[in-house]
Amino acid sequence: MSGGSSETKLVNFAMGNKTRRKIINFLANGNRNVEEIEALVGNKTIDFHLKILQDADLIELTERTAKISEHGKNFLKSDKKSNTEELKDLSQAKPVEIAEVRQLLPCIADSTKFRVIANMAPPLGGVLKILEPIFPRGNYSDKKDSLIIQKGEIITTIYGSGKVVMRMVKNENEAKEELENLKNTINETIKKGIVPPPREKVRVELMDIYKHLPQTNCRDCGEQGCYSFAIRLMAGQVSLDQCTQLKEPGYEPNLERLQFLAAYI
Numbered sequence: 001m002s003g004g005s006s007e008t009k010l011v012n013f014a015m016g017n018k019t020r021r022k023i024i025n026f027l028a029n030g031n032r033n034v035e036e037i038e039a040l041v042g043n044k045t046i047d048f049h050l051k052i053l054q055d056a057d058l059i060e061l062t063e064r065t066a067k068i069s070e071h072g073k074n075f076l077k078s079d080k081k082s083n084t085e086e087l088k089d090l091s092q093a094k095p096v097e098i099a100e101v102r103q104l105l106p107c108i109a110d111s112t113k114f115r116v117i118a119n120m121a122p123p124l125g126g127v128l129k130i131l132e133p134i135f136p137r138g139n140y141s142d143k144k145d146s147l148i149i150q151k152g153e154i155i156t157t158i159y160g161s162g163k164v165v166m167r168m169v170k171n172e173n174e175a176k177e178e179l180e181n182l183k184n185t186i187n188e189t190i191k192k193g194i195v196p197p198p199r200e201k202v203r204v205e206l207m208d209i210y211k212h213l214p215q216t217n218c219r220d221c222g223e224q225g226c227y228s229f230a231i232r233l234m235a236g237q238v239s240l241d242q243c244t245q246l247k248e249p250g251y252e253p254n255l256e257r258l259q260f261l262a263a264y265i
Contacts, residue, residue: 123162
């Protein structure tokens with residue numbers, strides 16, 4: 001592979017799935033036929049997973065036999081190296097506390113939900129960028145010095161100044177519980193002093209999102225159509241959970257691709 005952005009996106013997508021990581025690690029120990037792989041991971045979506053790995057040039061398929069490619073071997077080597085060597089030092093960071101929950105207001109995107117403004121002390125400042133990889137759906141912005149974290153419908157923004165804004169919560173109790181979980185996750189990482197290596201950024205375009213939506217314009221999500229839903233998803237104003245059709249049989253591949261793309265929005 002040439003290593004361009006499209007290839008990188010394919011590899012990131014392929015290895016962002018637990019089943020496919022299991023398959024490629026299985027193949028690292030030798031060639032396997034499809035039946036052996038099915039016995040390991042189940043046969044419900046085996047063809048789909050093998051096709052994704054093949055498209056990413058991580059495995060080679062010959063008739064009913066799969067083997068890891070040279071690119072796949074190199075990926076596993078570099079992945080192990082990055083997990084052991086590219087660790088960040090958090091020795092200067094101090095444990096944080098949620099000092100106060102100042103406001104509980106109706107959420108702009110959904111009036112049945114709430115947004116909370118709180119304060120984190122001491123402010124994390126530049127440490128925010130280092131902490132980004134500990135959140136599966138975290139995205140740091142240099143321009144705003146903020147870390148946006150999505151967990152289900154809940155979207156949390158932590159600013160370097162210490163301000164914390166949490167949107168789409170059901171009530172104050174849920175907000176306090178999520179803020180406590182957030183604090184504990186950060187403090188546990190600071191205590192350990194290391195974080196995983198930074199994820200490579202993937203540029204997500206509006207049409208990347210739209211083409212994987214059902215495109216039925218059913219309006220069950222409350223939007224005028226799938227295109228407007230894609231726009232609001234890119235803006236962080238809606239979540240994939242609100243597209244009910246993606247939960248129906250047959251849309252599993254679309255949902256998985258969208259979940260991958262949404263993590264980089």
